[in-house]
Amino acid sequence: MRALLSFSVLSLAAVPVFAADPPSPILTTPEAKDVLTYADPKVARVTHVDLDLTADFTKHVMTGTATLDIDAQKNAKQIVLDDKKLDIASITDDAGNALQYAVGPADDYKGAPLTVQIGDARRIVIHYTSSPDASALQWLPPELTAGKTRPYLFSQGESINNRSWIPTQDSPGIRQSWSAKITVPAGLTAVMSAERLTPDGEPAADGQHSYRFRMDHNVPPYLIALAVGDLAFRSLGPRTGVYTEPAMLDKAAKELSDTEKMVTAAEQLYGPYRWGRYDILVLPPSFPFGGMENPTLTFATPTIITGDKSNVDVIAHELAHSWSGNLVTNATWSDSWLNEGFTVYFENRIDEAVYGRERAATLADLSWDDLQRDLKASDPAGTRLHGDPEGAYGEMDYNKGSTFLRTIEATVGRPRWDAYLASYFDRHAFQPQTTAGFLADLRKNLIKGDAALEAKLQLDKWAYQPGLPDNAVHVTSSTLAKIDEDRKRFDLGAAASSIDTTGWSTQEWLRFLNGLPRSQAPERLVEMDKTFGLSASPNAYIRCAWLQIAIANHFEPAIPAIEDHLTHVGRMLLIVPVYKALKDQSEWGMPIARRIYAKAKPGYHPVAQAAIEKVLGS
Incomplete structure (x- = not known):
């Protein structure tokens, strides 16, 4: 209690x-x-x-x-x-x-x-x-904005x-x-x-x-947030809209046109949206995150504006925070998975309601990939959900947390789980929460003394122990299975031109690129770059994945793309891995990293600067 x-x-x-x-x-x-x-x-x-x-x-x-x-x-x-x-x-x-x-x-x-x-x-x-030099504030000169004035x-x-x-x-x-x-x-x-x-x-x-x-x-x-700039607004629906610089407004409004549908879908899942309006502010590139769930006004990176809506899951994520994080909030940052794990699960349900089951399965499958990556890279202690005040290793809070909730859903059935979650958000609205509090609520209002169900769920093992319990549910995607087949053919020597990438979403590209062996022959890298246009890709997600492969192989022709990427993108998810890749190639990569960082640093938010300097040791 x-x-x-x-x-x-x-x-x-x-x-x-x-x-x-x-x-x-x-x-x-x-x-x-x-x-x-x-x-x-x-x-x-x-x-x-x-x-x-x-x-x-x-x-x-x-x-x-x-x-x-x-x-x-x-x-x-x-x-x-x-x-x-x-x-x-x-x-x-x-x-x-x-x-x-x-x-x-x-x-x-x-x-x-x-x-x-x-x-x-x-x-x-x-x-x-x-x-x-306040760590929360970034002051941008005109030249680092879209309008430049x-x-x-x-x-x-x-x-x-x-x-x-x-x-x-x-x-x-x-x-x-x-x-x-x-x-x-x-x-x-x-x-x-x-x-x-x-x-x-x-x-x-x-x-x-x-x-x-x-x-x-x-x-x-x-969650108290401020932005000041040359801003324009366009309505997206009765209670939704987008703010951004005038030069970005048309693209942003088109990309985010499903926002009102997302709010409706979220309400149908887990109860009323309690914050009045839901607007989105698309910020300059230096914003360090994909999105920030500030009430009534999600802050979003311009990297999600890719022209195909394949990255608006970021908006579904920040919207879901209106329940998990903003309505019911982790009492301390040791339990940040209560914000992020819940939200990744909820985000996926919104994606399913708006875009279909396969789109949701694709995103869940990629989340599983990221979870496996972090489990392999982390000290076991860093894989516990309840742990360090600054959260678990990597994206563990997000992906292990959402897999935990997905496992509960699969065990008790979706109707019963949805009814519980809706009641949970209502019961704890506008209150803080801890892992212990959530588990107690779960036992009281869902498990209700069912010893067999308690044993099957392994709640304490999920929350307090390292690693992944053996009941974890892995959702697989048929879309990504086809990508895996293409990647296997490519690994066996198929020409890049034989891979039909027409209409590939960001997620499909990431599955393909992230699954490739890190070691590639120079001529293969040239072929990939020429055929797929990777160094020149306007999609920052794709370019980030490609640059990590290029760096691992000291691919000199990619250095201009590395510099262009790191000096025009401020989102940590898309730049920190590139700096890490450069650091890993110490004698070759560190001089490149330090030279580019010195040039790019003024355009990064203080949070991003701190993260990069931790990587580079400066």
């Missing part, structure tokens, strides 16, 4: 000015302790954040105030927040009286504790400026980066409602992951414009 703690509101001053949800519970069981926050929410916790910030594109900082509403024990005299390189000017209560505060010793990753002596105050105002700013909060521009308790288990006023230069538009109260902005000082936002639901603070 989960131990929950939710304080009552202790003063009228702590009541937000709008009808936010009452504070969500926090979990107080030992496994729910978040080691990546300095906060002690059992003593004092943030319940609402109100931001009033100005984006300074010259200094690359956000400046203004964060007003925090606090729930605290009766005798609590201080609150501890998370701070990463914030320049604090002052902290007051809501009447303007100065409050004492101290910033403790800093950790490079976690930042530092910001301890505020609140006394009897239950609302505090923090006047501050973010650092120019105006600058761009976007944030990426997951997992603990928002503390670099918002002074709050930056933990997924401490859900908070929030509101904001963001002031930006004229000609730029601000959007956030919340209800957009002033979509056209309102005049502010010095010719600037202010935009106001409101999120009445309690969300984990990593």
Whole structure:
């Protein structure tokens, strides 16, 4: 049984000015302790954040105030927040009286504790400026945007980066409602992951414009997201639409035209969509992820815009997070599979509903491939679902987690499993969750004392033990089976021109390329590149897979393509493997990697920079 703690509101001053949800519970069981926050929410916790910030594109900082509403024990005299390189000017209560505060010793990753002596105050105002190198924020010059004329700013909060521009308790288990006023230069538009109260902005000082936002639901603070740029919007349906730079709008709208169908399919599976609108922001290439599930406004990489809708499973994934991750959230990052594994499973069900069973089987089969790759590459300890605060090895959270849920479905039957999942999301809506909590819920509401079913599912082995249990379900794809036949022929010496690649999706190309032996003769590489046009492929997924083969064989003609890829793509999934491949070819590859990284680094988000520098050892 989960131990929950939710304080009552202790003063009228702590009541937000709008009808936010009452504070969500926090979990107080030992496994729910978040080691990546300095906060002690059992003593004092943030319940609402109100931001009033100005984006300074010259200094690359956000400046203004964060007003925090606090729930605290009766005798609590201080609150501890998370701070990463914030320049604090002052902290007051809501009447303007100065409050004492101290910033403790800093950790490079976690930042530092910001301890505020609140006394009897239950609302505090923090006047501050973010650092120019805030890990959540990327400031892009005009030349790194599609339009080339105006600058761009976007944030990426997951997992603990928002503390670099918002002074709050930056933990997924401490859900908070929030509101904001963001002031930006004229000609730029601000959007956030919340209800957009002033979509056209309102005049502010010095010719600037202010935009106001409101999120009445309690969300984990990593889901507070901001983007500012030259943005245009197009409706995709009654409650869906796409934002992007004007030059990208036509392509993006065409690629994402099935979004409304996806929302409808998701609701039919697991209950109502509870966030109002579902819009998508297609960002510049430097966005480090495929997508980010920010409520009401998914942030997406432009690499999914490939003209054939073969990569819109990314949108299905981020939409699914509206239930698994945003509605029910891992209480700590040690249980991130509760967000990602659930979402990969749910995403696949949306794909099946919209595009058919074989498309879903193709994606599930590739997920199995990725799982086998990570199982082979990882130390066994890194393959446990419940484990390291930064998640399991590689994509284990995603692929082992979804295989776990797919195995439960196959064991109990889809109707029974779907009924359980819908009730699970409803039962735990707007609350944090742990692996222990999920397993307890599963036993209470699905297994219901059935000892034979309990033994068959092997729940604890899936959740807490390394490796893959022997009951794991592998969904296979007939589409990919045909690709495997082509690849075998090619391996046996068939000419590249004999392989009919007409109409191949991204997934089919990946199955073919990733399944090839890493060692290839130089003349074979030339033949492949000339016949398939791999180095010049506009599809970043295909080019990434090809470049890893080329690098493994020191294929000099591919070096211009390597440089072009790494300087025009910022998505970590598609660039980190290329840097790793270069590092593995140390004497040949490392000089290439370091030269290209020095050129590409200014166009990468700080999160991507950190990941690449970890690979390269710099």
